[in-house]
Amino acid sequence: GENVEQHPSTLSVQEGDSAVIKCTYSDSASNYFPWYKQELGKGPQLIIDIRSNVGEKKDQRIAVTLNKTAKHFSLHITETQPEDSAVYFCAAQAGGFKTIFGAGTRLFVKA
Amino acid sequence: GAVVSQHPSRVICKSGTSVKIECRSLDFQATTMFWYRQFPKKSLMLMATSNEGSKATYEQGVEKDKFLINHASLTLSTLTVTSAHPEDSSFYICSARQADQPQHFGDGTRLSIL
Numbered sequence: 001g002e003n004v005e006q007h008p009s010t011l012s013v014q015e016g017d018s019a020v021i022k023c024t025y026s027d028s029a030s031n032y033f034p035w036y037k038q039e040l041g042k043g044p045q046l047i048i049d050i051r052s053n054v055g056e057k058k059d060q061r062i063a064v065t066l067n068k069t070a071k072h073f074s075l076h077i078t079e080t081q082p083e084d085s086a087v088y089f090c091a092a093q094a095g096g097f098k099t100i101f102g103a104g105t106r107l108f109v110k111a
Numbered sequence: 112g113a114v115v116s117q118h119p120s121r122v123i124c125k126s127g128t129s130v131k132i133e134c135r136s137l138d139f140q141a142t143t144m145f146w147y148r149q150f151p152k153k154s155l156m157l158m159a160t161s162n163e164g165s166k167a168t169y170e171q172g173v174e175k176d177k178f179l180i181n182h183a184s185l186t187l188s189t190l191t192v193t194s195a196h197p198e199d200s201s202f203y204i205c206s207a208r209q210a211d212q213p214q215h216f217g218d219g220t221r222l223s224i225l
Contacts, residue, residue, distance in 0.1 A: 034213055101155050
């Protein structure tokens with residue numbers, strides 16, 4: 001079955017710096033890759049997603065890249081702000097099957 | 112954007128009681144709903160997947176008689192934790208998806224069994 005690995009588990013950056021979170025997946029049939037942000041005591045919120053027919057997608061300060069050959073995908077947050085502090089989860093999904101989540105990255109943005 | 116409402120947000124109850132958690136998709140029809148359990152500082156652990164009108168599919172190790180799931184309509188799924196014990200205390204999160212659209216999550220229910 002699918003396996004998603006996520007790194008780093010914890011990331012601390014200074015406000016204004018960029019943050020990068022990387023994930024790898026094992027199932028070459030995976031074709032949909034969402035990213036979720038979870039704040040304390042809340043459910044995960046979808047922040048950006050990418051499908052396998054696209055190599056990069058950007059939404060304001062957030063971008064996601066996908067390398068299908070290497071089975072890597074990454075989340076890039078630029079000009080980080082304290083409110084970006086949260087736990088971020090990557091995920092991979094093949095067709096209509098269940099979504100497999102990474103272990104999460106705890107991001108701290110220091111003011 | 113898509114909204115999933117989960118209630119209650121917090122439950123505290125005595126050991127042996129049953130607790131029902133509701134998950135509603137407010138602005139779309141959820142063909143599939145998922146129930147997750149999350150331990151502190153851990154990832155989401157899928158418990159079961161339910162499709163409207165059919166029995167839920169439980170993940171390995173999840174007791175279906177302990178965690179009853181009903182998905183009676185395209186906008187509502189319920190999880191009932193039967194005869195809850197302290198080890199069932201956890202953060203339970205539902206999510207909903209329409210066809211092959213993105214999955215959207217509720218805000219979770221923190222269950223505490225005394």
